[in-house]
Amino acid sequence: MSPLVDGRYDVIVVGAGPAGIACSTLLARHDLRVLLLDKARFPREKICGDCINPKCWPIFELLGVASTLRQQGLHVVDSFRLTNSAGVVVRGKILPESDSPLFSIKRSILDTLLLENAARSGARVLEKTTVVDVQWSVGRGVVVRTAGENRFLELRADYLVGADGRNSLVAKRILEKGGIPQGRHGERRISDKRLRVGVQWHTHHQPQAGSAVEFFLFALGYCGIVNVDDRAATVAMVTTPDLARLGQHDFPRFLEKTLYSNPAARIRFPSLTPPEVLSTAYPIHPRLHENGERRVFLIGDARQTVEPFTGEGVFFAMQEGVLAAQRILHARNSPVPFLSQSIHPPSWANRFSTLLLSHGRSADLLTVLASRLPFLVPFVARTILR
Ligand SMILES: Cc1cc2nc3c(=O)[nH]c(=O)nc-3n(C[C@H](O)[C@H](O)[C@H](O)COP(=O)(O)OP(=O)(O)OC[C@H]3O[C@@H](n4cnc5c(N)ncnc54)[C@H](O)[C@@H]3O)c2cc1C
Numbered sequence: 001m002s003p004l005v006d007g008r009y010d011v012i013v014v015g016a017g018p019a020g021i022a023c024s025t026l027l028a029r030h031d032l033r034v035l036l037l038d039k040a041r042f043p044r045e046k047i048c049g050d051c052i053n054p055k056c057w058p059i060f061e062l063l064g065v066a067s068t069l070r071q072q073g074l075h076v077v078d079s080f081r082l083t084n085s086a087g088v089v090v091r092g093k094i095l096p097e098s099d100s101p102l103f104s105i106k107r108s109i110l111d112t113l114l115l116e117n118a119a120r121s122g123a124r125v126l127e128k129t130t131v132v133d134v135q136w137s138v139g140r141g142v143v144v145r146t147a148g149e150n151r152f153l154e155l156r157a158d159y160l161v162g163a164d165g166r167n168s169l170v171a172k173r174i175l176e177k178g179g180i181p182q183g184r185h186g187e188r189r190i191s192d193k194r195l196r197v198g199v200q201w202h203t204h205h206q207p208q209a210g211s212a213v214e215f216f217l218f219a220l221g222y223c224g225i226v227n228v229d230d231r232a233a234t235v236a237m238v239t240t241p242d243l244a245r246l247g248q249h250d251f252p253r254f255l256e257k258t259l260y261s262n263p264a265a266r267i268r269f270p271s272l273t274p275p276e277v278l279s280t281a282y283p284i285h286p287r288l289h290e291n292g293e294r295r296v297f298l299i300g301d302a303r304q305t306v307e308p309f310t311g312e313g314v315f316f317a318m319q320e321g322v323l324a325a326q327r328i329l330h331a332r333n334s335p336v337p338f339l340s341q342s343i344h345p346p347s348w349a350n351r352f353s354t355l356l357l358s359h360g361r362s363a364d365l366l367t368v369l370a371s372r373l374p375f376l377v378p379f380v381a382r383t384i385l386r
Pocket of ligand 1: 014015016017018019020037038039040046047048049050051052053129130131132163164165166167168169198199200236237238299300301302308310311312313314315317
């Protein structure tokens, strides 16, 4: 989008998802020289349930995109319906507060809108630019090397922000450098049996879903379905790597073994056309990456802290982007270095769902409990949505 300008930047941000964009926009607004790099050409899709949590609205306001979004004719999501693998249903209302609702939108649309806003705010954006190496040292700052359309650039900055998603290169480099302390805040190993990946595709509009988001639990994962506009619906699933691989070459069998292994899903959504593109993301299980470096920040999915089920990923990503920007601004204006770079942990509901969903049977049992004690449902929904 913007032409490359040689020279040193104040901040280089790797990854133009919600985390990197939020961070870049705020830093650029404060007149920092910000370079935002992404390997994709926008608009690009991103594996996501495409439900945007109402908690995002204050950040949209802060970034200056709220009114543009509202003018888009948003697809408001006003309720949810969860069916466990035995057919027990729990449903609830999502309070559609008039101007800050939960809505669904293709990530290609949302992220492009945010990115254009970042460029307007003064961030330099380079698409089709893959970061292949990052280095930093005390006193000499950060060096970032790229490949792609803008080949073999060597870029320098005072600060580096790793917002490059679940397979973050920046996180790998930090790990190699020993910048992530092990133990409680270190990388948690996940056994192969519990490893889960994300799978997503767009299918045609599903009238029976209306303005609800529907979830189905099955033995080896869960699936969410939501209409994103009058023509399309998003199907987002978390399941095992083997089943995700099956989806790439035998879609009908994949569907049988995942979503349709819940009989209620087959009856309710009998027609989920095979996708043009079946996207997968790996891995899903959150691992907490804490960053010990003072000039390198890891934000959003690069920290791998979020379980997608509660639909808070975009919110956490943007929130961490805002916090990282605030910390960089504070550090530049203050001679006192930050005491801590740890960023807000995910909500308890998100942590709990991580635990629950990696043990399919517990999620089934909790659904039964929630169906018998319906007063629990609005309480949990409020925690996730506010
Ligand atoms: C199945 C599933 C369903 C989900 N459903 C929801 C939902 O309904 N609601 C919700 O809020 N969240 C949901 N999430 C989570 C949400 O998608 C993420 O939490 C969110 O996108 C994280 O944003 P981010 O900016 O950290 O990373 P991303 O959005 O992943 O952005 C990372 C960017 O970095 C770029 N990149 C990666 N590597 C490099 C590199 N080496 N060089 C340059 N660029 C690079 C990528 O191209 C990408 O644009 C879901 C996730 C999954 C897997």
